[in-house]
Amino acid sequence: MTVLFQQLVNGFSLGATYAVFAIGFxxxxxxxxxxxxxxxxxxxxxxxxxxxxxxDLGLPLALAVPAAFVFSGLLSVSYEIVIFGxxxxxxxxxxxxxxxxxxxxxxxxALAQMIxxxxxxxxxxxxxxxxxxxxxxxxxxxxxxxxxxxxxLLMGALAFMLQRTRMGRxxxxxxxxxxxxxxxGISVRNTAFATFFLAGALAGVAGVLLGLLFNAVSPxxxxxxxxxxxxxxxxxxxxxxxxxxxxxxxxxxIEVFSVGYVSSAFxxxxxxxxxxxxxxxxxxxxxxxxxxxxx
Amino acid sequence: MNDLLAAYGNLIDMIFLNxxxxxxxxxxxxxxxxxxxxxxxxxxxxxxCVYLTMQHGLPFFAGAAAAAxxxxxxxxxxxxxxxxLRGDYFALATLAxxxxxxxxxxxxxxxxxxxxxxxxIPKYTDTAVLLIVFVLAVYFCWALEHSPExxxxxxxxxxxxxxxxxxxxxxxHKLALFAASGFLAGLAGALAGHLNYFIxxxxxxxxxxxxxxxxxxxGGVNSLAGPALGAAVFTIFPExxxxxxxxxxxxxxxVFVLAVxxLPNGLTSFRGFRGSRRRERRMGVREKGGG
Numbered sequence: 241m242t243v244l245f246q247q248l249v250n251g252f253s254l255g256a257t258y259a260v261f262a263i264g265f266x267x268x269x270x271x272x273x274x275x276x277x278x279x280x281x282x283x284x285x286x287x288x289x290x291x292x293x294x295x296d297l298g299l300p301l302a303l304a305v306p307a308a309f310v311f312s313g314l315l316s317v318s319y320e321i322v323i324f325g326x327x328x329x330x331x332x333x334x335x336x337x338x339x340x341x342x343x344x345x346x347x348x349x350a351l352a353q354m355i356x357x358x359x360x361x362x363x364x365x366x367x368x369x370x371x372x373x374x375x376x377x378x379x380x381x382x383x384x385x386x387x388x389x390x391x392x393l394l395m396g397a398l399a400f401m402l403q404r405t406r407m408g409r410x411x412x413x414x415x416x417x418x419x420x421x422x423x424x425g426i427s428v429r430n431t432a433f434a435t436f437f438l439a440g441a442l443a444g445v446a447g448v449l450l451g452l453l454f455n456a457v458s459p460x461x462x463x464x465x466x467x468x469x470x471x472x473x474x475x476x477x478x479x480x481x482x483x484x485x486x487x488x489x490x491x492x493x494i495e496v497f498s499v500g501y502v503s504s505a506f507x508x509x510x511x512x513x514x515x516x517x518x519x520x521x522x523x524x525x526x527x528x529x530x531x532x533x534x535x
Numbered sequence: 536m537n538d539l540l541a542a543y544g545n546l547i548d549m550i551f552l553n554x555x556x557x558x559x560x561x562x563x564x565x566x567x568x569x570x571x572x573x574x575x576x577x578x579x580x581x582x583x584c585v586y587l588t589m590q591h592g593l594p595f596f597a598g599a600a601a602a603a604x605x606x607x608x609x610x611x612x613x614x615x616x617x618x619x620l621r622g623d624y625f626a627l628a629t630l631a632x633x634x635x636x637x638x639x640x641x642x643x644x645x646x647x648x649x650x651x652x653x654x655x656i657p658k659y660t661d662t663a664v665l666l667i668v669f670v671l672a673v674y675f676c677w678a679l680e681h682s683p684e685x686x687x688x689x690x691x692x693x694x695x696x697x698x699x700x701x702x703x704x705x706x707x708h709k710l711a712l713f714a715a716s717g718f719l720a721g722l723a724g725a726l727a728g729h730l731n732y733f734i735x736x737x738x739x740x741x742x743x744x745x746x747x748x749x750x751x752x753x754g755g756v757n758s759l760a761g762p763a764l765g766a767a768v769f770t771i772f773p774e775x776x777x778x779x780x781x782x783x784x785x786x787x788x789x790v791f792v793l794a795v796x797x798l799p800n801g802l803t804s805f806r807g808f809r810g811s812r813r814r815e816r817r818m819g820v821r822e823k824g825g826g
Contacts, residue, residue, distance in 0.1 A: 269623075322792065323796075327795070327799060330796075330799045332795075333799070333800075335569060336752060336795050339749050339752050343787070343791030344788055344792055346788045348788070349784070350780075350781040351781075354782075354785075463741065463742075467741065473627075478623055478627075505642045508638050509638035512634045512635050515628065516632070516635070519628045523621070524621075525624075
């Protein structure tokens with residue numbers, strides 16, 4: 241029983257970071273109908289910026305996270321400026337954007353290799369976060385609580401923003417139909433910037449969180465998380481923000497359990513195997529909604 | 536001629552191999568299927584062929600045929616449920632297939648050699664074999680394009696609903712094309728397996744799949760020359776950037792993005808490559824956006 245609870249604790253803290261990453265991915269899809277394959281690169285850069293703040297500048301984590309938030313958000317906006325915006329103007333096929341974003345991601349990974357090196361680096365042990373407490377044999381690390389807390393806070397803030405603010409309404413209108421949005425006087429361009437910023441910012445924070453959780457940051461962490469993000473997004477239904485939150489937690493728990501009870505070798509395959517089965521049973525994802533209701 | 540082959544033999548081999556892969560991808564793209572199963576099929580073909588030739592002593596051509604047929608069979612089995620999915624879900628599900636194949640290759644050590652891969656594979660694939668397969672692949676695609684199937688496919692690509700109303704069986708067409716794509720990718724995998732003395736599970740992952748998709752998309756999907764042109768350009772071009780591994784990736788990324796922004800319909804959208812506009816209008820292949 242304690243093992244079960246321990247697995248759940250580990251699964252939730254891992255899943256929360258997956259969720260934060262996947263929300264941005266699913267938002268860009270839901271609002272702008274784009275598959276942004278460079279989302280993993282933003283995540284990786286966020287992790288490095290957070291690391292640089294903590295390790296090189298000696299800043300506390302409470303400042304490193306906002307720094308990663310802002311930097312990754314701006315990096316993500318640059319995708320819209322360089323790739324997706326011009327392609328939209330030229331009415332290019334959306335496959336082109338997919339390929340171009342991947343090319344961009346490769347460039348960014350190589351740039352990170354040049355600047356930060358190819359080896360895996362670690363966050364310095366942060367005094368406060370290395371503690372843990374035990375409840376009935378279940379060990380909960382302070383780090384896990386902090387990660388889960390930040391993730392829930394961000395998801396709550398995003399949900400509030402999407403539902404209650406002017407910007408959120410604009411984003412949801414564009415998701416419903418860009419043409420309707422323009423008729424209502426909403427600038428699709430500005431909404432696209434806002435969406436890319438939010439998505440990238442969340443991905444950057446997720447990078448810091450996962451870097452802390454695994455205590456490893458490398459230029460190649462973006463590709464792995466991109467695959468996880470795709471899994472989560474299918475689990476939750478493409479374009480659905482609540483779906484991405486639930487899907488992320490679900491994938492985290494499933495991965496931890498599969499390592500605990502099946503085998504660590506097939507951890508990555510289990511997520512995708514699941515995707516397969518789910519798509520066969522319910523072709524619009526586990527929590528998939530109708531087109532109009534997304535985001 | 537011999538000097539040329541000696542100096543650039545490997546590059547020429549890679550151009551032919553990538554072109555074959557590009558036509559395999561083109562077969563799916565030209566029917567509006569964004570299939571990311573290419574990596575999985577390549578992997579399947581490579582491991583099947585290498586396993587049969589090295590562990591069971593089959594001749595190369597028998598192994599390659601078995602590899603192609605195995606990939607075709609898997610494509611049929613995979614296509615039956617997956618082709619019901621809408622665009623992006625289909626793409627992601629096929630990516631899931633590629634990843635599952637990669638993880639299986641990583642862990643099925645008795646057959647695939649696990650993470651270390653398989654070494655000392657005899658080199659059976661030479662330029663002549665690649666050239667023959669390449670020519671056959673191009674001929675196949677050309678003949679298909681000029682058959683009733685090609686006409687049906689072009690009408691499907693424009694809009695599936697009226698095509699279906701005109702009596703095109705969308706599902707059967709897509710399944711057949713997906714299977715043909717699997718056949719070609721499986722064959723290409725077998726050729727790739729016996730080309731470089733080594734294969735490993737990460738040779739055929741997401742990146743290989745995306746490269747394969749990039750060839751026809753950057754070359755131009757609306758023309759038969761597009762896939763080969765895209766494959767040639769994006770195989771040769773990186774060779775000029777050998778001086779630094781990381782700078783190479785950065786420059787490549789930048790050039791990719793630039794190419795896409797300047798020529799959003801692919802390299803073949805250059806006037807010279809495109810043939811007469813009238814012919815294109817007659818064939819109904821000039822189109823923008825959509826999907």
